[in-house]
Amino acid sequence: MNTIVTDVIQKLISGHRLSIEEFKVLIDNNCEELRRELALKADSLRKNIFGNHIYIRGLIEFTNHCKNNCYYCGIRAGNGNIVRYRLSKEDILDCCKQGYSLGFRTFVLQGGEDSYYDDDRMEEIVSAIHSSFPDCAITLSLGERSYDSYLRLYKAGAERYLLREETSNEAHYKKLHPESMSFSNRMECLENLKEIGYQTGCGFMVGSPFQTTENIAQDLAFIQDFKPHMVGIGPYITHADTPFANMQNGTLEDTLLLISILRLINPRLLIPATTSLGTIHPLGREMGIKAGANVVMPNLSPISVRKKYMLYDNKICTGDESAECITCINTRMESIGYKVITDRGDFPFK
Ligand code: 5AD
Ligand code: FES
Numbered sequence: 001m002n003t004i005v006t007d008v009i010q011k012l013i014s015g016h017r018l019s020i021e022e023f024k025v026l027i028d029n030n031c032e033e034l035r036r037e038l039a040l041k042a043d044s045l046r047k048n049i050f051g052n053h054i055y056i057r058g059l060i061e062f063t064n065h066c067k068n069n070c071y072y073c074g075i076r077a078g079n080g081n082i083v084r085y086r087l088s089k090e091d092i093l094d095c096c097k098q099g100y101s102l103g104f105r106t107f108v109l110q111g112g113e114d115s116y117y118d119d120d121r122m123e124e125i126v127s128a129i130h131s132s133f134p135d136c137a138i139t140l141s142l143g144e145r146s147y148d149s150y151l152r153l154y155k156a157g158a159e160r161y162l163l164r165e166e167t168s169n170e171a172h173y174k175k176l177h178p179e180s181m182s183f184s185n186r187m188e189c190l191e192n193l194k195e196i197g198y199q200t201g202c203g204f205m206v207g208s209p210f211q212t213t214e215n216i217a218q219d220l221a222f223i224q225d226f227k228p229h230m231v232g233i234g235p236y237i238t239h240a241d242t243p244f245a246n247m248q249n250g251t252l253e254d255t256l257l258l259i260s261i262l263r264l265i266n267p268r269l270l271i272p273a274t275t276s277l278g279t280i281h282p283l284g285r286e287m288g289i290k291a292g293a294n295v296v297m298p299n300l301s302p303i304s305v306r307k308k309y310m311l312y313d314n315k316i317c318t319g320d321e322s323a324e325c326i327t328c329i330n331t332r333m334e335s336i337g338y339k340v341i342t343d344r345g346d347f348p349f350k
Pocket of ligand 1: 166205235238
């Protein structure tokens with residue numbers, strides 16, 4: 001590695017902060033040696049705070065209806081080739097019950113932007129989970145909603161919210177989304193979530209269509225400033241029934257490098273080894289953990305709906321029992337020297 005790269009590495013390790021130009025140096029020089037060096041550092045920083053503990057979140061994909069038409073996403077409104085479904089409050093509570101008995105203490109309710117789940121319905125669902133499982137954390141991932149809606153759901157017992165910015169460059173955002181979607185509203189939602197008090201997660205797809213090195217560097221700079229509690233990144237993977245069907249997938253190598261950089265930006269971050277990482281490589285999630293991730297989100301959705309929540313082609317874990325899924329994750333984590341922990345796994349404040 002040349003001295004420019006080693007200087008940037010030193011600066012990131014000592015100051016946990018880089019300029020956009022410096023991030024670009026790392027991304028442009030991605031190679032095995034660089035990944036190994038950053039992963040070693042990221043892993044040791046994470047061990048100082050989290051030991052070898054990996055947190056699990058039970059993902060409940062409760063609706064694949066979506067009013068949006070993001071060009072990359074398999075459940076976009078314009079995809080007429082999928083069977084749509086919605087889970088009832090009772091279905092969702094059943095998932096939580098099963099998850100609870102398997103050791104899950106965080107439930108992530110994720111869905112498309114589905115107006116059926118208005119504030120009344122969503123509040124009822126969140127309150128029901130909160131009163132039935134008071135020792136569990138509720139995470140929502142429902143896309144863009146109003147400030148008042150976020151506030152109501154927070155008061156009902158949801159404490160965490162995941163909303164990926166997808167890209168922090170407005171011109172790039174416009175290439176990934178139709179006119180009807182607004183970059184400034186996405187950013188405002190993220191600000192609102194944080195202001196209300198949610199543990200907030202953002203993130204982006206690695207290698208999404210038209211993404212440049214500059215765009216990725218801008219995302220890292222955004223994350224430095226926004227200071228989220230969680231960051232979810234995973235490779236972009238094509239879906240045959242989208243306008244981006246013929247685009248290229250993001251790579252394992254870029255995702256792993258970026259996970260290590262995120263850990264170095266903030267040693268306390270909650271970073272999932274995502275399902276998309278496990279989809280582009282059979283050991284992708286294990287490699288993600290070794291690069292610095294510390295969360296996995298096994299699927300708790302009913303088996304009957306899993307294949308209908310296809311954000312991208314060939315998504316893994318769409319056929320298993322949730323019991324098998326958690327056993328599989330436990331074994332996978334143990335095989336690389338980590339241990340799945342069944343507590344809520346809150347962001348570690350100083
Ligand atoms: N490939 C990878 N990730 C995707 N997502 C949506 N579509 C795809 C795809 N084709 C991600 C988005 C969204 C999250 C729920 O899934 O980043 O925020
Ligand atoms: Fe679902 Fe391994 S995590 S089968």
